[in-house]
Amino acid sequence: MIIIVKQEHTQKDLDHLIKWVQDQGLAVDVSKGANSTILGLIGDTSVIDIDLVRSLDIVENVRRIQEPFKCANRKFHPEDTIVDVGGVKFGGDNFQLIAGPCSVETEEQIIGVAQAVKAAGATVLRGGAFKPRTSPYSFQGLGGTGIELLLKAKQATGLPIVTEIMSVRHIDLFADVDLVQIGARNMQNFELLKEVGRMGKPVLLKRGLANTIEEWLMSAEYIMSEGAHDIILCERGIRTFETYTRNTLDLSAIPLLRELTHLPVVVDPSHAAGIARLVRPLSYAAVGVGADGLMIEVHNNPQKALCDGAQSIKPDEFADIVRNLDQMLPLVGKKKVGAQ
């Protein structure tokens, strides 16, 4: 962090400012030029409230230089993190496909979809048990029963499972879940992040609808600072003024994240657009932009889906997409889907 001191300062005020910075546990590098005095703050500046510094009388201006995240920062961990989800590896030159229905509905449905997506090439099964719905009057998911059904589908197919946690009250129910999902609306539910970080499990962290890349990595930092190391980031669209799509998928985020962090990043094209017809082109785009995997909604009867049917594709289309992805992957330095 760089603090530009006002030209008309007194030495006493300057000393006072320097001492205040040092009291925060930082070293100060004072640079006096002919026309300005600049303080370079050395150490962990993530503890400093930049707005507070800016409001001090002696301060002309202040600028942050270092990213405020550490555990997630590629600078301090140059090699890719490989996250192991029940034997399925995310990151590096691996490419994985998470697929399944928006909501778990019945045993027949979830096992049927699981078998279909496995046959098509999926390597992890998704399915909502606890569902975050805008309206309290919408179907809220089967809850614990939904997790039990997912575990039956896991047993039937061997696919590891991922499902969303919405409350610290439900942590015990996730004991056998392979990958714990934090949804977009809970990306800054900091108490949930902390407790999930203490579960000792891989975490799939979705980007919040209005959250910057930096805030997203800070939320990963919350989880990691509690001891968890295996985080998979999931881009699923941000909120903009455009209304033809439900959200705007921010694919530029993927190559940026590749530079900023060592964590794997997957893309969810189903929730981003909210339109089933866009799943295929956005999946191809996600491969092109360098994603480590995709998370796709597949339902064996989208028109009867209890939620978000409009964005689900059928197993046949999913299988066809996977065949094409397999051809594209070598061009971006990835192995075939699921190959290890």
Add this chain to the structure above:
Amino acid sequence: MIIIVKQEHTQKDLDHLIKWVQDQGLAVDVSKGANSTILGLIGDTSVIDIDLVRSLDIVENVRRIQEPFKCANRKFHPEDTIVDVGGVKFGGDNFQLIAGPCSVETEEQIIGVAQAVKAAGATVLRGGAFKPRTSPYSFQGLGGTGIELLLKAKQATGLPIVTEIMSVRHIDLFADVDLVQIGARNMQNFELLKEVGRMGKPVLLKRGLANTIEEWLMSAEYIMSEGAHDIILCERGIRTFETYTRNTLDLSAIPLLRELTHLPVVVDPSHAAGIARLVRPLSYAAVGVGADGLMIEVHNNPQKALCDGAQSIKPDEFADIVRNLDQMLPLVGKKKVGAQ
């Protein structure tokens, strides 16, 4: 909800669609014109997934007509709701001032600020005990101890208190808190909304940074559908592309909410802009636009505040603002601050 059926439909497909709608518990009003067939859905259309309907083969288009919220809807509850917070009334022609520091820090600090803001005209004391911070390395608040200190300040001044809840784990700690705050980042933490809705207390619901007015009212609906009736909405800025201010205060929302809902609405000018110098003009603006109150950060030493000092004003400035507000209030049909 209006469904426009494709011109080339068969009667069988139409009958099938009508039956499907009826199966959702709705009545259907079929309107056949010379060139189009339109279904008007009668009943509680909030249960219908509009995207799902749109994806059906027979459907040309579909449009929602009714707002999807009920308990919070002024149509079904025309008169203003008056929320009683420890004897202080929000709504109707009342105007209230919630004031206090961003964070509770020490007994001396919180009692000092409480006395100062009370003397200046504040009617409710605010103070953060659990603090939602972007970084896990920032001060996270005093937690339960902070609530104890707030209760001491309440005892010392008689001011009812409001403070933010961040986890269902902390509900017991809020037993003596007069007004339970749901923060912007938890506006769609639906499990928290439900449990807070069962506490039997007034709730202050802040708008999420990227949430529409409709989603905000749907979150109020979550709380109300659990039995709580006393909700105060709090506008605190939304996220836009503008970077000179931390958020963009959406004052147009206040007169719109006046039409849409019977719940009182207050404005937080401190968090919206993140700049202390903007608190005064935005406070005047909030009165002009018809708010039922303000929530302002006041600190007796902003430069030493442990969080968000940059947006806090001093008690003297707060007192001066209140004096001017008292002059403006009759012009917008409100009584003096705190008058009952």
Add this chain to the structure above:
Amino acid sequence: MIIIVKQEHTQKDLDHLIKWVQDQGLAVDVSKGANSTILGLIGDTSVIDIDLVRSLDIVENVRRIQEPFKCANRKFHPEDTIVDVGGVKFGGDNFQLIAGPCSVETEEQIIGVAQAVKAAGATVLRGGAFKPRTSPYSFQGLGGTGIELLLKAKQATGLPIVTEIMSVRHIDLFADVDLVQIGARNMQNFELLKEVGRMGKPVLLKRGLANTIEEWLMSAEYIMSEGAHDIILCERGIRTFETYTRNTLDLSAIPLLRELTHLPVVVDPSHAAGIARLVRPLSYAAVGVGADGLMIEVHNNPQKALCDGAQSIKPDEFADIVRNLDQMLPLVGKKKVGAQ
């Protein structure tokens, strides 16, 4: 501008960088600390492409310190600019009301509205002759004929007139217009800005729908750098994700602009919300936040207006709003509407 040089630089590279900066006409203040070398650039850094500097191999980071605008900057022109529009003064402790229909339609209509708004307290007449419409199939305004009708209304009432210019081809038609408006969609039509800047007339510059405060002031700078000094800024709402209002009125911009620039700022509550019922509360809010005036759409028959009827209010309501404004103005240090 501050350039932080990478620690591992050679002296030769540093000398090369310093020379490059000096070649841009700037002086360099080199600050060497124990751990970092920082260059402070002195002079007109508005000519420097910050992204280009950031891409240089020797550069660790770069931060802009000074605002990139000069003519419009209050630092170099501390006192308020008073803009004289046909004898009506904007800025300082003046408060003015621009009112009139969205479009000029007929002589009877524009003179009727002009008389009505003058009687109610308006000090400048607005009316669209050239209309920017999203659709080529919508009414595009009467063009030059519209300006002639406005001039007749000016003659009939004595009110100075403001109307929007959309093309450099029409400059001659604006010879007798008192205040030339640049609309939101043309805020970055730089060729138009330059030519309007050479007209020697006061200019009303609306904020673009997606433009930051800084870009807005840079557009004022375009006009001013051609010799015009009398610019009135007009906030009219920015584009956000919220859809209940057409745009989100950014009232925080007004006190910020008060600090950043010496130019007067007015608010257009009609276009911001697109809803007539919101004109009154947003007008009160604009006064509270310190605007130098309002620009309001008034039509004697809103339901028959050829454009934007939905956001127009009737003369009676306008008159009632003005009466209330007159009571509020002294509280914010302004004289009565139009008082000079």
Add this chain to the structure above:
Amino acid sequence: MIIIVKQEHTQKDLDHLIKWVQDQGLAVDVSKGANSTILGLIGDTSVIDIDLVRSLDIVENVRRIQEPFKCANRKFHPEDTIVDVGGVKFGGDNFQLIAGPCSVETEEQIIGVAQAVKAAGATVLRGGAFKPRTSPYSFQGLGGTGIELLLKAKQATGLPIVTEIMSVRHIDLFADVDLVQIGARNMQNFELLKEVGRMGKPVLLKRGLANTIEEWLMSAEYIMSEGAHDIILCERGIRTFETYTRNTLDLSAIPLLRELTHLPVVVDPSHAAGIARLVRPLSYAAVGVGADGLMIEVHNNPQKALCDGAQSIKPDEFADIVRNLDQMLPLVGKKKVGAQ
């Protein structure tokens, strides 16, 4: 357009409304159900101001059904439009590469870059002669001289050229330009759109930073309604809250546009992100999502570029990207770059 009439209407009011609609040149289909009366408007509803209708006393609600654009609408022109730019075909199964520097600087520079990008596979040369810059103090381009230099590069290489027009005053200078570009900031400069539409040339229409897909197509409609038929749309990023990238590239727009319009769509990854390192992954993504081509900034000395050097790549990297694109194109049903 669908108008839902309030239940408590009189027959006289209803007749009056129907007559008003008919006076706008539309037919009305009246659908009377048991509980509601709905008017279906038949004909060109693009002339109707939906906000005005909504404000009528008798109207409960109103919804637009048809897209408001016609010439650009795929419904009325199902087959792809193929745009011929000096013999280079855009649209259908063609894939084209527009490349060149941000600004034309010298004859040596533009011919050098033109030869390099042609050798690498580019099929159209780009280069800015008139430059839209946020600051009046930034380099504004060589103007007419720049176009002359582009024409020399065309002569030297045979590549057709595209360059941006910023004012109707410059139309004559574009007589020999193959493809006339409308920049993002002028997307709603309607007077420019109209005059360019009368030039009888192909037009490249960039999306405005804050413009919806619908508004973009309406601007294409402005050009087409003046007689031009050969429009190429160019997605270049929209403005969001994210600040790590200059803009957010909205790749979902491409498959949506494929459904909505018959016009070809290209993607500009250079301006979208403003970061040279992102050009490669975003180019691959654009191919994956189905774009008809790319527009890429290439400079033989990015660090000396007079504008936007930070987002330019070098010819070698461009050539390497093209080689990879050629491998991907068959997977999305496109021929090799430039193949006809």
